[in-house]
Every structure is written in C-alpha cells, then in structure tokens.
Amino acid sequence: MIDALQTALEKEQIKLYFPKLSKEIHTLTRLEPSACKVACPAGVDVKAYIGLIIAGKFDEALEMVKQTNPLPGICGRVCTHPCESECNRRKVDESVAICALKRFLADWELKKGIKKSQKVKRTKKEKVAIVGSGPAGLTCANDLIRKGYGVTIFEALPVPGGMLTVGIPPFRLPRDIIQKEISAITDLGVELVTNTKLGEDISFDDFLKKGYQAVFIAIGAHKGLKLGIPGESEYQGVVDCVDFLRKVNTGDRNKPGRRAIVIGGGNSAIDSSRTALRLGCEEVYIVYRRSRKEMPAASSEIEEAEKEGVKLRYLTAPVKILGKNRKVVGMECIKMRLGEPDASGRRRPIPIEGTEFVIEADVIIPAISQKPDISFLPRNFEFRISKWDTFEVDPVTFATNIPGFFAGGDAVTGPSTVIDAIAHGHFAARSIDRYLSHKDLKKGLGESLKISEWGFKLEIEDERPIERTPIPKFSLEKRLHSFDEVDLCFTEKMAIAEANRCLRCGPCIECRECVPGCSKRLVMLSFPESATEDIGKIPEFVLRVPTDPKKLPWDERSKEVLISWIDEKEKKEELSLTLEPIVCFVDQNLCRGCGDCKKICEYKAVELKPNGDGTFVSEIDQTLCKGCDTCLAVCPSGAIKAKHFTSQRIEKLIESCLLEDGKKDESEKRV
Amino acid sequence: MNQKKEFEPKVIAFACHWCGVGRNEINPVEDFSNFKLVKLLCSGRINTALILKAFEKGADGVVVFGCPEGKCHYNFGNKNAIKECELSKSLLDLLGINAKRLKVELGFLNENGKLDEVMDEFIEDIKTLGPNPLRVA
Numbered sequence A: 001m002i003d004a005l006q007t008a009l010e011k012e013q014i015k016l017y018f019p020k021l022s023k024e025i026h027t028l029t030r031l032e033p034s035a036c037k038v039a040c041p042a043g044v045d046v047k048a049y050i051g052l053i054i055a056g057k058f059d060e061a062l063e064m065v066k067q068t069n070p071l072p073g074i075c076g077r078v079c080t081h082p083c084e085s086e087c088n089r090r091k092v093d094e095s096v097a098i099c100a101l102k103r104f105l106a107d108w109e110l111k112k113g114i115k116k117s118q119k120v121k122r123t124k125k126e127k128v129a130i131v132g133s134g135p136a137g138l139t140c141a142n143d144l145i146r147k148g149y150g151v152t153i154f155e156a157l158p159v160p161g162g163m164l165t166v167g168i169p170p171f172r173l174p175r176d177i178i179q180k181e182i183s184a185i186t187d188l189g190v191e192l193v194t195n196t197k198l199g200e201d202i203s204f205d206d207f208l209k210k211g212y213q214a215v216f217i218a219i220g221a222h223k224g225l226k227l228g229i230p231g232e233s234e235y236q237g238v239v240d241c242v243d244f245l246r247k248v249n250t251g252d253r254n255k256p257g258r259r260a261i262v263i264g265g266g267n268s269a270i271d272s273s274r275t276a277l278r279l280g281c282e283e284v285y286i287v288y289r290r291s292r293k294e295m296p297a298a299s300s301e302i303e304e305a306e307k308e309g310v311k312l313r314y315l316t317a318p319v320k321i322l323g324k325n326r327k328v329v330g331m332e333c334i335k336m337r338l339g340e341p342d343a344s345g346r347r348r349p350i351p352i353e354g355t356e357f358v359i360e361a362d363v364i365i366p367a368i369s370q371k372p373d374i375s376f377l378p379r380n381f382e383f384r385i386s387k388w389d390t391f392e393v394d395p396v397t398f399a400t401n402i403p404g405f406f407a408g409g410d411a412v413t414g415p416s417t418v419i420d421a422i423a424h425g426h427f428a429a430r431s432i433d434r435y436l437s438h439k440d441l442k443k444g445l446g447e448s449l450k451i452s453e454w455g456f457k458l459e460i461e462d463e464r465p466i467e468r469t470p471i472p473k474f475s476l477e478k479r480l481h482s483f484d485e486v487d488l489c490f491t492e493k494m495a496i497a498e499a500n501r502c503l504r505c506g507p508c509i510e511c512r513e514c515v516p517g518c519s520k521r522l523v524m525l526s527f528p529e530s531a532t533e534d535i536g537k538i539p540e541f542v543l544r545v546p547t548d549p550k551k552l553p554w555d556e557r558s559k560e561v562l563i564s565w566i567d568e569k570e571k572k573e574e575l576s577l578t579l580e581p582i583v584c585f586v587d588q589n590l591c592r593g594c595g596d597c598k599k600i601c602e603y604k605a606v607e608l609k610p611n612g613d614g615t616f617v618s619e620i621d622q623t624l625c626k627g628c629d630t631c632l633a634v635c636p637s638g639a640i641k642a643k644h645f646t647s648q649r650i651e652k653l654i655e656s657c658l659l660e661d662g663k664k665d666e667s668e669k670r671v
Numbered sequence B: 001m002n003q004k005k006e007f008e009p010k011v012i013a014f015a016c017h018w019c020g021v022g023r024n025e026i027n028p029v030e031d032f033s034n035f036k037l038v039k040l041l042c043s044g045r046i047n048t049a050l051i052l053k054a055f056e057k058g059a060d061g062v063v064v065f066g067c068p069e070g071k072c073h074y075n076f077g078n079k080n081a082i083k084e085c086e087l088s089k090s091l092l093d094l095l096g097i098n099a100k101r102l103k104v105e106l107g108f109l110n111e112n113g114k115l116d117e118v119m120d121e122f123i124e125d126i127k128t129l130g131p132n133p134l135r136v137a
Helices: A002-011 A035-039 A046-054 A058-068 A072-078 A082-086 A098-112 A135-146 A175-186 A204-209 A241-249 A267-278 A299-308 A418-436 A492-499 A556-572 A596-600 A630-634 A647-670 B048-056 B077-095 B114-129
Strands: A027-030 A127-131 A150-154 A191-193 A212-217 A259-263 A283-287 A311-313 A316-324 A327-341 A347-351 A357-360 A363-366 A405-407 A524-526 A541-544 A584-586 A606-610 A616-620 A640-642 B011-015 B029-031 B036-039 B061-066 B102-106
Touching: A035 A046, A035 A082, A046 A058, A046 A098, A046 A492, A058 A072, A058 A098, A072 A098, A072 A175, A072 A418, A082 A098, A098 A175, A098 A492, A127 A135, A135 A150, A135 A175, A135 A212, A135 A418, A175 A191, A204 A212, A212 A418, A241 A267, A241 A363, A259 A267, A267 A283, A267 A299, A267 A363, A283 A316, A299 A311, A327 A363, A405 A418, A584 A616, A596 A606, A596 A616, A596 A630, A630 A640, A647 B011, A647 B029, A647 B036, A647 B048, B011 B114, B048 B061, B048 B077, B061 B077, B061 B114, B077 B102
Parallel strands: A127 A150, A127 A212, A150 A191, A212 A405, A259 A283, A259 A363, A283 A311, B011 B036, B011 B061, B061 B102
Antiparallel strands: A027 A541, A316 A327, A327 A347, A327 A357, A524 A541, A584 A640, A606 A616, B029 B036
8 A cells, every 4th residue: 555655746746755656654553541540430630630730731630630620629628539549559559649640739729829710702692591509510500601501590699609618628629719719610701699598589580580491409418417315406515517507617616505516427417526526525436237347438537537536435325315404515426336237338337235325515516417408499490309308300311300490410320428428419410401402311321331342451560669658747736725727838849749549550641732732733633523512421532642643743745645645545445554663573472571671661562471380471562662772682582573773764865865866966967 | 178176075973872963763864964874772783893893894984973972871882982083094004094083972972063163173183185096095
C-alpha cells in the first residue's frame, strides 16, 4: 500500500523526505479509566488532577476538579472519599490522600484570591426551579446555568447550603468556605431565594404559574428518626441530632447540659458528640449497638473524637429513658452481642438478658438516622414515595413519576454523602436539559462500568512503600474551646510529595494538557461532548496524532496530492495504511530472559513473559517503545534489535538533504 | 559576465530528540532557511562514520546539537557525542578538511532565538572557509 502511495507521489514529483510517507503516527488509546475515577460517584478525574499537582500546575488541576465537582473546598474536607478505598496504592502501603489534596487545591485558590466568576449569558428561555440549596441543588444549578437556562433555588432556611451549613459543624467545615463556594455558583447568575419553605411560602402550583418548566426536588433528609423506646417524648432533654446541630450551627452556643449521651454510630453522631464537648458538656458518651468495626462513621473522625475525650460505648443499646420532674436524668442500656450477618451484610446485634445498666445524663441526642420531611406535599401531586419517605425515581434519569419533576440527593437515598448528592445533581441536570429540549431522557445511558472490568495491568511489585503524608491538625488543647477547624491544609511541598505517591495507573495521566499545548494541533482528543454528559458512562479516551493528512505539517501541494490519492483509495475501500513505528524488537530465540532490558527501559515498554518452564522471554510493547536503543545496549545476548535509527537510514537522510541542492547546482551550471 | 552567486554553505545539523531544536515530531528531516536538520533520538547516536559520510556527500559544515552536560536523557549520550566529535575533528584535519567545519553545541537552544544566533555565527565561519574541498575536487 505504501509502495502504491510512493509511486503516486513520485509521479506528481512531490518533495518528500525519506521515507516517502512519514511513518511516525502514534495512536495512544486509553480505554480504561483509573480505579479512583470509577469509584467516585461524580466521576471526578482524580488521576488527572493528581498528575497536574505533581507538575506544579495547581490552576489547571483545580480547573480539572471543577469540571465535575463544583464544590472542591467542601468535598476536600467532608467527602467520604470512595476513591481512596479503591486506590491501587493500597496494595503497596496506604492509599494516596486524595481528599486532602483536593482540599489543598481549594485552599490554594483561596490563598491566591478567587477570581469572581463571570455571569453566564442566558441562551434559553426555559426556567428551572430547584428546591433546596444543598450539594445536589447547587450542582444541578451550576450545570443548568452553564447550559444557558434560568435557574432559581428556593431554600427554606435563612442560610443556603442545606446539611452542609446546618448539619456539619464548623470545626469540620468552616462557614466561609461554604459561603465562598456557594457565591461562586450564584455569581454565575443563579437566583437564590432563602426563607421560602415549600408548602408554606410557595407551592408547586406557584412554580407552574410563574413559568418554571421543570422542578428539581433536593430537600434533603432533615427529619430525625424516633428511637421508639419508652420515655422518649415525655421528658425534657431529648433533642434529635438534626435539631441540635441546626440550633448550634445557626448561632445558639448555649451549653445543653452537664452530661450528654449520643445514640448512633454515623458521622452525625460523632459530629454531635464533638459539638457537645465544645459547648462545655463535662462528659459525652456515644452509645452504639454494634462494635467499632461496623461503625459507619469515618475512622479518622472516630479517632479524633476519642482523642478529644468522647467516651464510646460499643455493643450497647438504649432500653428506656429515665426522668424525674419532667426532666431527663439518665438512660437504661443493655449489653449486646453480635449474631449472624443480616441483609445489609452487617452482623445483627442481639441483646444479652440481665445486663441492663444505667448511664446518668441530662441530655440525650438520638442520631440514628434521618428521613426527608415530606409533610409539605400537596394532595394533587401524587408522587411515588417509598416506605422510608424518600422519593422513588428512575435510577438513571432521576425523574419522578410526574413529568417535569426530578428529585435527587438525600431526598432520594435517605441520609447519604456529599459526593453522592453532587452526582445526583449532575444526573438530574442532564435529564432536565434533555427534558426541556424534548429529547429521550434515557438515550445512550448505559450502566456504569464496574471496577472489576477495569483491565490495566499494574506492576506493584517494583513499588517501594512511601509513608502517607499525615494531615496537620489543630492542637488538641486549644480546639476544645473553639469551633475552629481541626484539620489543617497541606503545604505546597507536602502536596507535591503526597501526589507523587500516586501510581498513575497507566502511561497517560489524562491531564489533557497536550491538547491546548500542541501548537501544530497534532494531538486530538476524542471525548464525549461535555464533562457532565459522560458521568456514569466511561468515556473512550483517545489521544492521537491525526492520520488526517489535512492536519499534517506539509506544504499545500503535497497535501492536495495525498488527500486526493487517499480519497480515491477510500472510494475503492482499499485504504489501510500500515505504519511502521520507530521501535526495538526482541529476537525471542536469542533472548535469555535476564530482565535487564526491563529494568533499564525508560518507557516501561518491556515485559517479561513466562515460558511455562520457569524461564522468561522479554517482549517489547510496540506502542510504548520509543526506539531509544537503550535496551539494545544492555542486552547480554544481543537479542534486541532496533528497527529505526539504523546507520543506513541516517545515511539516507543525509543524502536526501544534500541531493536536491546537488541537482540545483548542476542545473545552475547548465544555465 | 557570468558572475557566480554568493557561496551558500550546505550545513547539516544533527539534533537530539530531547534538546528541543526540532519543530515537529513527524518529519525525520527538517528544512530550516539556512541548514537542514536530521533528527536522532539522542546526540549519542552520532559517530565518526556518520559525520564523515555527511562531508563525503558534500556538506560544507556539520553541527551536532545535544542536551546540556549532565542533563542527557540517557545519562551519558552527550558525553559520547563529544568524544566522537573530538575523534572526527582530528580525522578531518588529517584528511585536509578543516576541523572548524564540525561543531558540537550542547544546550537547550529553543529559547530566545539562541538557535539562530549559533547557526548564523557558524555559517559565517563556513563562508570564510569556503566550500568543502571534497566537493570542489
């Protein structure tokens, strides 16, 4: 085929160097995403921003995070980081501190001074109402406003942020961070209406009257579940954790009592106990019916709580609340043991009879779980509601049973994580966009890829363990008297060191820096249209030098000829250019399998393949090999040979340089 | 009056892949206004045979570009280039071709027009030396 092209080109007398058609066209196809990206519900491109941190390109890294996660500062502090649980570094030592690195980026921007975001021009006449200004609502608003819709967020409380503001205490998530990230979104043109409760101040009918074509319900789960034990509603001093945290986080810093008991094992239980300590409670207990291993709260949070002086009582369940003179005086508990695993996979606790005991307390804070408060729902809108009071939605499109109404976040899942809510916000925004432009909501949305299908071979045997950079903490003595943030930020040096622990799971970090960086536009990237389109679906990622001859840096005439030639061939469907790369190759009959070439290869192109009888033979991955010949020099048996940069080739290159000039000279002489 | 045109020396430059002299990665040979660039993966690939080959075919001057000392991508490639060029220079003198026609230039030259500076200077030198005696003969 190449010969045909050569003759065709020779006939037209085109000036091309040896070899006649340039053969170095690299195609780098990466079909597998990294484990961290698959693990993240919102599909944040973790490997890319870690790679950019290593390169010191913090601006670009933050931009990369913001493509899929509009709340980096918040997520960097309170995310449950499922990415870290899937990190391949865990097979060597500990996972990379991805969450802390994201926080570093957000804080770095803060230190540098945030540029006020520009208002997005509204291009579409449709308006969308979002109920609730938590992470799901904010993400959805961010996506929709960037697509050109008019967006209004309605918030029942006087402050925006939902559970971020009223649920998470300021020593874990400072208020100014929330404020800044929310204003970055409202600066885009999102209208935020606070103090407006759905069902009281505004109704669904009002939305329709005011011309909103779609509604996203992200009301969260703000109603604490009842314990269901005697004495719960009889005595003063039983405060649900949601109400307790809301009161404290909106400014009420009164001491609730002397001794407090928190019931539950989730993050809100830990938050409540640490808040109670800071309010001046002398003794704070956490009562949990299973053991520490089953506790759903983040282990680092449990550790911090223990350090601060919270007393944890495992395998203990409340039986009844004791009171005197209408006030709580204590709680009767019973010891538990663990039985067989139940439907959720956790071992079921069984009470041990006769082990009842009493803990004295004047405040009891149940933090067992929450559910959405759906008392506002009007009769004429018959939403499908589950038995846990959550909205039943389509798992892919997040549409409710009523057209035009979408729901997401904790209102759908029950109490869950920030990153899940962000993912729901993205999904809902995509569906709302499709709904308003009258497209099929479900089209092209496959099931998301599982990590087990992820096929990149990682060589972890060669990796040496590097200690994970510990997150700096605010001193223990000072922190109990204030609501200042406990976790501190990485320094620049620490961040780069920590990012360097990333195994990078593959040859390309997918940072996409090459695309704008390539002045000749030789690198192209095929990627689905927008970042939010592809969440839940793993995109095909192709990095390549185009085989399109129009993009080759040749003179116009040679391009014309080449293009017309290729067009002709394409019509006959015989075009298949086999391109010969510059590579080394192994004569496997000579190879002794010593592995020296593998050790020395700069590009990780050499692999050792077992023969089956205990010996090995080396193999060079032709897509990774750069033809540098280093392995050729080190090979003791001379089994490796190079395909290019041979003396003959270079000599021909030299000749081709001088030949034309020689011809020119002769022609000049003749004249 | 068939006045001969001003002598335009033919200069071949060998460049290492990593020192950033080339403008694109596709063509193995590049045409600059006053010289031609042959690209190698490392300046260490150069040897006496290739340098002499260039002179044999009629080059008036040869330049070898490489990374700065101690910064070779393959640790010792540029040292090898210097060694080979020293040998070539002594051979060139022996053959009656001036050793000044060969130059080794180590450094990242892609910035601030450094490349043009170096090449202009070299080409001026070659112009004073005249054409390659092998070609004239």
